[in-house]
Amino acid sequence: xxxxxxxxxxxxxxxxxxxxxxxxxxxxxxxxxxxxxxxxxxxxxxxxxxxxxxxxxxxxxxxxxxxxxxxxxxxxxxxxxxxxxxxxxxxxxxxxxxxxxxxxxxxxxxxxxxxxxxxxxxxxxxxxxxxxxxxxxxxxxxxxxxxxxxxxxxxxxxxxxxxxxxxxxxxxxxxxxxxxxxxxxxxxxxxxxxxxxxxxxxxxxxxxxxxxxxxxxxxxxxxxxxxxxxxxxxxxxxxxxxxxxxxxxxxxxxxxxxxxxxxxxxxxxxxxxxxxxxxxxxxxxxxxxxxxxxxxxxxxxxxxxxxxxxxxxxx
Amino acid sequence: xxxxxxxxxxxxxxxxxxxxxxxxxxxxxxxxxxxxxxxxxxxxxxxxxxxxxxxxxxxxxxxxxxxxxxxxxxxxxxxxxxxxxxxxxxxxxxxxxxxxxxxxxxxxxxxxxxxxxxxxxxxxxxxxxxxxxxxxxxxxxxxxxxxxxxxxxxxxxxxxxxxxxxxxxxxxxxxxxxxxxxxxxxxxxxxxxxxxxxxxxxxxxxxxxxxxxxxxxxxxxxxxxxxxxxxxxxxxxxxxxxxxxxxxxxxxxxxxxxxxxxxxxxxxxxxxxxxxxxxxxxxxxxxxxxxxxxxxxxxxxxxxxxxxxxxxxxx
Numbered sequence: 349x350x351x352x353x354x355x356x357x358x359x360x361x362x363x364x365x366x367x368x369x370x371x372x373x374x375x376x377x378x379x380x381x382x383x384x385x386x387x388x389x390x391x392x393x394x395x396x397x398x399x400x401x402x403x404x405x406x407x408x409x410x411x412x413x414x415x416x417x418x419x420x421x422x423x424x425x426x427x428x429x430x431x432x433x434x435x436x437x438x439x440x441x442x443x444x445x446x447x448x449x450x451x452x453x454x455x456x457x458x459x460x461x462x463x464x465x466x467x468x469x470x471x472x473x474x475x476x477x478x479x480x481x482x483x484x485x486x487x488x489x490x491x492x493x494x495x496x497x498x499x500x501x502x503x504x505x506x507x508x509x510x511x512x513x514x515x516x517x518x519x520x521x522x523x524x525x526x527x528x529x530x531x532x533x534x535x536x537x538x539x540x541x542x543x544x545x546x547x548x549x550x551x552x553x554x555x556x557x558x559x560x561x562x563x564x565x566x567x568x569x570x571x572x573x574x575x576x577x578x579x580x581x582x583x584x585x586x587x588x589x590x591x592x593x594x595x596x597x598x599x600x601x602x603x604x605x606x607x608x609x610x611x612x613x614x615x616x617x618x619x620x621x622x623x624x625x626x627x628x629x630x631x632x633x634x635x636x637x638x639x640x641x642x643x644x645x646x647x648x649x650x651x652x653x654x655x656x657x658x659x660x661x662x663x
Numbered sequence: 664x665x666x667x668x669x670x671x672x673x674x675x676x677x678x679x680x681x682x683x684x685x686x687x688x689x690x691x692x693x694x695x696x697x698x699x700x701x702x703x704x705x706x707x708x709x710x711x712x713x714x715x716x717x718x719x720x721x722x723x724x725x726x727x728x729x730x731x732x733x734x735x736x737x738x739x740x741x742x743x744x745x746x747x748x749x750x751x752x753x754x755x756x757x758x759x760x761x762x763x764x765x766x767x768x769x770x771x772x773x774x775x776x777x778x779x780x781x782x783x784x785x786x787x788x789x790x791x792x793x794x795x796x797x798x799x800x801x802x803x804x805x806x807x808x809x810x811x812x813x814x815x816x817x818x819x820x821x822x823x824x825x826x827x828x829x830x831x832x833x834x835x836x837x838x839x840x841x842x843x844x845x846x847x848x849x850x851x852x853x854x855x856x857x858x859x860x861x862x863x864x865x866x867x868x869x870x871x872x873x874x875x876x877x878x879x880x881x882x883x884x885x886x887x888x889x890x891x892x893x894x895x896x897x898x899x900x901x902x903x904x905x906x907x908x909x910x911x912x913x914x915x916x917x918x919x920x921x922x923x924x925x926x927x928x929x930x931x932x933x934x935x936x937x938x939x940x941x942x943x944x945x946x947x948x949x950x951x952x953x954x955x956x957x958x959x960x961x962x963x964x965x966x967x968x969x970x971x972x973x974x975x976x977x978x
Contacts, residue, residue: 351822351823351824355695373825376821376822377822377823380670380822483830484829485828485829485830485831485833486828486830487824487825487826487827487828506691507666507691507692507695508666508692508823508824509666509802509823509824510688510802511802512802513800513801513802513828513831514799514800515798515800515801515831516828516830516831518800
């Protein structure tokens, strides 16, 4: 869907407004159409409305792309007041927002939030999917767009793949009509919730001082930011050698060089016990990695204090 | 697949060599990347090797796109000697051929022919699909390409749709491994063969003198060419009003204005009886349509002779 949106909306040199970090797949889908990217300032609650207004006031944005709920990769969620503020801003500036919302049903605590689409329907292309709640292998998604954009999307999609698998569409329709998604969702949530709890506890237990991470209320990801000087390439190689994989965070930044000390951890696949062992290994690998010397020495004392290495088993 | 091929191979202004008429879906997939098209001269056996050599000798073709077997829309098939000649030519000129081959298994008479890919493997991207022999709704196709192109195709496909439905891939793998396609094919062929026979007989019976059509040994289509002056837009409207649909042939030509008196008839869906009635209606609609006066008058006598209208029922 992001590819089709890029194809119809982006001409070379157009500016697209993004969170930083943002979803890697959107960057991959948009970049072939040669946009420029403008990162909109974010904090732990996502896009800051004042920063968005500044970007909109400059008047050169083709569209804004946001994942407002349990963002990939950061896990962060725009609170209600920011959603309202963003809806007001895009209406005032007649701007177009792509609201990519694959994770909203995977909520483990807190209350559901309305999509921005519901507050500014004519300014928003809302994109959803069954991939995170039914089955990724079906490749069934959907899109609610203002009419002119919807008509272009239909045309472009036909050029790309003729049509979505009608077999899978029929299967999904049966699944939804039969109420199976509603029945299935609580089961997924009961599987994912303890995994999320396990990763947050394990990060607290095993990661050295100086590392910070997000505390999402749902979704699939925790975002980790290391202190300056951390050598993420080395950590990644060492972790994979010990069978622990993550996505180095710099892939989620449009600007080369950004996000060097960051990583995205997906907690939905392994069991709580596996998560505990994996984060323990990650903590060891981080401690064993080389740092820029000044960082290492200044943090040496804290590390000793906080080290959980003695007596722990690894995979 | 055509979309991904267009995306990696075509820069604006590149020249693509095509049959004329050619597959509409390929035109739709290539055109957004802004190629120029060169039509390679064809006769009732498809591309003429001498014409291809002339185009290749000019040295400015990015790739050639052919449907060598039971072509969509014309139904025509390149005979073995032409396949060999084309393989020799693309090897000599180090040219790239996209060999799109969805229909080769739907053969109702004659002997199977080897793909051009088998004669010049490094010059050919061979594209196949299960859509015409298993189920179109699965959206499962495949591609055998020289390695550098294959690597680009994988990358581009990931940017467009992340991946094909793994559920459908598993389903197709089971189907193939279990030998079900082999068992199923003779049944499809036994359904389609009498339909093809029916349409060829009906065209003979009901179409006015001056109309010609292809006599394919397989596939899904018969291609009809009307005499000069035929008003295809009017015939199309009148036929659809009487519940007979076809694709006006000009859609299959890259050059605007070409193919005005042509149509593609798909004979695989209706029963032989329905086909007979449909072609009867088509014949009537053609006779009732307005022509450019000079054509009409010069052909009036032939028509009277050949008219089957009296005593026939319509839907």
